[in-house]
Each structure stands twice: as structure tokens, then as C-alpha cells.
Amino acid sequence: MADQQPPAGRPSRSRVPLPTLGPPTGPPRRPTDAHRANALAGRITRGGDGPCYGLLTDDGREYALHGAGKGTFTVGTTVRVTIGPADPAVDCGPGTPATIVDISPVG
Template identity: 40%
Template sequence: MRRLIVATAAALLAGLLSSGCGTTADTPNSPGFSPSFAPPTTPGAEPSEIPREPGDKPPVTGWVTGSVTRGGQGPCYGFTADDGTKYALYNADGLDLPQGARMKVQLETTLIRIYCGPGHLMAMTAAEPIK
């Protein structure tokens, strides 16, 4: 049994080592070589002009207005800002946020890694109802 394991491991190792032999496209002096760490470029566009996906912008910190989409007494809440950004909010103080209420919440980034639902995970440090 032990010989079978050793022989299988040796065959796998030999296959892995020989799989790159015979090709020269990965060497810097060969034609057609392009380093894999080169960033993709868009012709005619400066890096600041490259279009980005909506998820690329960092979440907003500070006061944000919107609606509570998942309420209760915490510690996790759902919130959709007026600009459409969805947040998963965390607050350990036990704030009672009614679902559907219009609120102004103060957001900060958090180092806590907890799943509070879909959206950008943020710490909610204060909340005020909008009247």
C-alpha cells in the first residue's frame, strides 16, 4: 500500500514538473511574452477615465438618509440610502428601528466581520428619525 502511494505521488510530481517543459512563451526573451502582472489597459483612456462598476465606489461614512429595510432591536439592520446604496448595519446598543421608517443614520467603517445581511457592512453609531 505504501509503495502505491509513493509511486502515485512520484508520478504526479513528474507530471507537474514536465508540464511546463518545451514552451518558451513564458521566458522574457521569447517573442509573445507578456508579464502576467501588467494591468489591463483601455486604448485611449487614462487610468482615471476607466469605467468602473457601481460596486467599486467605497461606502459613504458620515450621515446618510434613507429607509430601514430590516428593522428590529439589532444588532443587525438593513438600510437603503436615498441614492440606492444598500447597507448591512451593525449596532450593539440595541436601537429599535422600525422597518420602513425614514431615518438619518451615522455610519463608520468597521473591523468587525459579521454577516448582517446583503449590502455594505458598516457600523451605525447614531440614528435619528426623519419627521
């Protein structure tokens, strides 16, 4: 039987193993998902037309948010919020105080 050559224009099949990645040497040095510290998402627990709102995040953190003219949000609405430093002259109830920079409903 003659040596079998691949047809013209086709590569031959090689029996050389393909390269593979080795096992990881440890966890990533930096988080692989970027997370902004001033961006929150959760459900409104104290709503209305403001300026005070309550927010409960999915990880169980409670925030007391303040923002005049930011809109009307009913209890249970899921929102995304960008926060800034709290105004020390304002008390919006229980939770970590913060000022609303931007707030919008999700969904």
C-alpha cells in the same frame, strides 16, 4: 423751462447702467453643498431591535448596518445615520457593511 433739480435730500436719478455679473467661467471647483461621507439618510429595510439593520438610501445604495443598543426601528422608518468602519467579525446581511455611530428617526 428751468433745469429740474431733485428736491433737497433726494438723490438724482442717474442713467448710468448698474454693474452686472458676467457669465460663469466653469463649474465650481468644490461642491457648493457640504456633504459628510459618513452621514446617510434612508429607509430601514431590515429592522427590529438590532443589532443588525438594513438601510436603503434614496440613491438606491443598500447598507448592512451593525449597532448594539441603538434602538428599535421598524421596516419603512426613515432615519439619519452616522456610520463608521465595519467590524470584519460581523455579518449583517446584504449591502455595504458599516458600524452605526448614531442613528435617529426623521420626522
